[in-house]
Amino acid sequence: DIQMTQSPSSLSASVGDRVTITCRASRGISNYLAWYQQKPGKAPKLLIDAASTLQSGVPSRFSGSGSGTDFTLTISSLQPEDVATYYCQKYGSVPLTFGPGTKVDIK
Amino acid sequence: EVQLLESGGGLVQPGGSLRLSCAASGFTFSNFAMSWVRQAPGRGLEWVSALSGSGGSTYYADSVKGRFTISRDNSKNRLYLQMSSLGAADTAVYYCAKTEIGGPPGPLDYWGQGTLVTVSS
Numbered sequence: 246d247i248q249m250t251q252s253p254s255s256l257s258a259s260v261g262d263r264v265t266i267t268c269r270a271s272r273g274i275s276n277y278l279a280w281y282q283q284k285p286g287k288a289p290k291l292l293i294d295a296a297s298t299l300q301s302g303v304p305s306r307f308s309g310s311g312s313g314t315d316f317t318l319t320i321s322s323l324q325p326e327d328v329a330t331y332y333c334q335k336y337g338s339v340p341l342t343f344g345p346g347t348k349v350d351i352k
Numbered sequence: 353e354v355q356l357l358e359s360g361g362g363l364v365q366p367g368g369s370l371r372l373s374c375a376a377s378g379f380t381f382s383n384f385a386m387s388w389v390r391q392a393p394g395r396g397l398e399w400v401s402a403l404s405g406s407g408g409s410t411y412y413a414d415s416v417k418g419r420f421t422i423s424r425d426n427s428k429n430r431l432y433l434q435m436s437s438l439g440a441a442d443t444a445v446y447y448c449a450k451t452e453i454g455g456p457p458g459p460l461d462y463w464g465q466g467t468l469v470t471v472s473s
Contacts, residue, residue, distance in 0.1 A: 279459040279460075281460075287465075288463035288465055288466060289389075289397065289447075289460075289463055290463070291452070291459055291460060291461045294452065294461075300461070330396075332396065332397055334397075334399075334459070334460075336457050336458050336459055337457050337458075338457050339402065339411040339456065339457050340411075340413050340414075341399040341402070341457060341460075342399065343396060343397040343398065344396075345396050346396045346397070
């Protein structure tokens with residue numbers, strides 16, 4: 246099975262900072278990569294699929310890039326409402342493996 | 353508006369069984385594959401199982417294969433997860449989620465609020 250890793254596991258940044266989260270697949274997955282945001286006590290929310298396609302209603306400060314094995318999620322200007330844990334997920338074949346998550350908070 | 357509402361969680365003894373249910377509304381249920389995803393307390397997300405729109409194809413994580421059974425009733429717009437031989441490692445919030453497009457191995461665009469399963473004596 247393909248394994249997913251994320252770095253860092255947590256980060257603290259100031260409002261307005263640019264934040265980048267990295268996700269790596271143990272083998273190439275083309276662009277079959279999704280990003281989810283999970284706020285405390287809430288269900289996950291799909292932010293991005295196909296590595297870079299922003300879901301409707303998601304603020305444009307979020308963006309995704311990458312292909313193959315290396316992917317990034319960028320928040321161009323961190324806002325207080327972005328405090329959450331972010332997960333990458335590979336799809337296209339089972340198992341639908343999630344990364345371990347990156348917890349983002351405000352400094 | 354898409355809505356997914358899980359039920360059936362609770363406290364169960366080790367070795368016991370439980371059936372989770374997910375009531376779906378706001379979309380043509382039979383057209384979409386569905387998944388169960390779980391999250392142990394303080395831990396990350398773990399995909400558990402998926403099922404095609406017709407119910408003809410099922411998929412399981414190795415951790416639950418042979419113990420869990422996913423099914424659906426498209427006439428009732430309901431998804432189910434029958435869980436047996438439960439152990440402490442199965443303690444988690446279980447989420448029902450809709451696949452965005454295509455077959456089961458796809459992104460999950462809508463999620464329920466989850467139901468907590470606690471395995472303990």
